[in-house]
Amino acid sequence: MDFSEPSEAVQITKALEDFIEQEVAPLEQEYEQFLGQDYEKHIVDENHRQVPAYREVVETIRKKSVEAGFYGMTMPEEVGGGDVDILTRAIVGEHMANRPPGFHSAIFGGAGGPTPILLACDEEQRERYLQPLMDGEITTCFALTEPGHGSDAHHMDTVAEKSESHSDSERSGTAAENDGDEWVINGQKVYITNGPYADFAMVFARTSGEDGDLHGITCFLVEADNPGFEVGTIHRSMGMTPGQHAELHFDDCRVGEDQILGEVDQGFTAAMSWIGGGRINIAANSVGTAQYLLDMSVEYARDRETFDKPIGHRQGVSFQLADLATDIEQTRQLYRYAAWKMDNGDRARKEESMAKLRGAELANKAADIAMQVHGGAGYMKELPIERNYRSARVFRIFEGTDEIQKRTIARELI
Ligand SMILES: Cc1cc2nc3c(=O)[nH]c(=O)nc-3n(C[C@H](O)[C@H](O)[C@H](O)COP(=O)(O)OP(=O)(O)OC[C@H]3O[C@@H](n4cnc5c(N)ncnc54)[C@H](O)[C@@H]3O)c2cc1C
Structure with missing residues (x-):
């Protein structure tokens, strides 16, 4: 039995330490107000939204991380990732957490960054969602929890029903042409990390079956400017970076077939894997x-x-x-x-x-x-x-x- 850390984990940790020293530490000095004793007051405005200067620092680190090859490290090479295994990623994560509070958490993108759930994207979705996400140009969020259901999320109240197509202009401006069928999502999500800033959300809604069925839940990729989709209250949380968790509202939110991730009715089981x-x-x-x-x-x-x-x-x-x-x-x-x-x-x-x-x-x-x-x-x-x-x-x-x-x-x- 060999208990030593895999050499890849050691190398990545060393490279990350150099990256933090050269690229992240100068930003930590320049924007000390976001890390000091009053960090919470500086990071958000009166509506509890993160201020542009803070968002810019996070974005700068994200882009530098993409260039250095750390972002999307666990994603497969075929989508531009580093193909790093779970053990290596975890060991690197352990070493990254063994330091004082800083901006290093932005290096991997957290809940807004690439996730293997999106490997279910088809070719067109890869181009529209996954590639810009891997390139650090956009961010996402995972919208499952609801006011009525958290631990039992598969009992969700959010529903999506198939409907005749409305004109494409009522959907996101960038939405591709669809085959005439649309889905209408109604419901609410809560505590969604990166919800206020995500360019698109992975939204889970019941599309068939009975309350509590694991099957019959579909994952939709809903863009931030999709009519019927709105960010609600930004929550005030206990100790994490403020301004990052929010309610999301879906009120007759129409999306196309091309915004379904993977197979209809299989979204929950796929995500849970x-x-x-x-x-x-x-x-x-x-x-x-x-x-x-x-x-x-x-x-x-x-x-x-x-x-x-x-x-x-x-x-x-x-x-x-x-x-x-x-x-x-x-x-x-x-x-x-x-x-x-x-x-x-x-x-x-x-x-x-x-x-x-x-x-x-x-x-x-x-x-x-x-x-x-x-x-x-x-x-x-x-x-x-x-x-x-x-x-x-x-x-x-x-x-x-x-x-x-x-x-x-x-x-x-x-
Ligand atoms: C900071 C933060 C960020 C989050 N980010 C996201 C996000 O990005 N996306 C997202 O979808 N969700 C997110 N969540 C939601 C999170 O996943 C849920 O809060 C969590 O799953 C618990 O659900 P709940 O809050 O509804 O509690 P409940 O499920 O209502 O549970 C309440 C209490 O009952 C207990 N309980 C429930 N069922 C059982 C049982 N069968 N047996 C014994 N005890 C039980 C629980 O353990 C808990 O103590 C976030 C939450 C927080 C606090």
């Missing part, structure tokens, strides 16, 4: 963040003295660090094992969920221990710990809550 990679990335990200917080805390515990001794010499402190270091190593091996199984084409539902579950717990535990070890200093905004404390919480909720991961693990067992 890709979700495991996302769970592993969250676990890897948690390990990187936890390692960053542990290293910071160890250093502090060595230096900070109370009652004439470094606090790290007290078991009350050192045992917290020992526990955290053990949890980090456990979760690291767990996500790497899950990724290795996936890359080998083995069923890994249980392991993906275990990694996501433990990763989400770890991110929260690490922020809590780091704050405790740092005492009052950890609670203040001068250090990044309080930000980590707030941003870690969502890991237990999105991409499947803790309880849904346990449900999946139990189902695989029983």
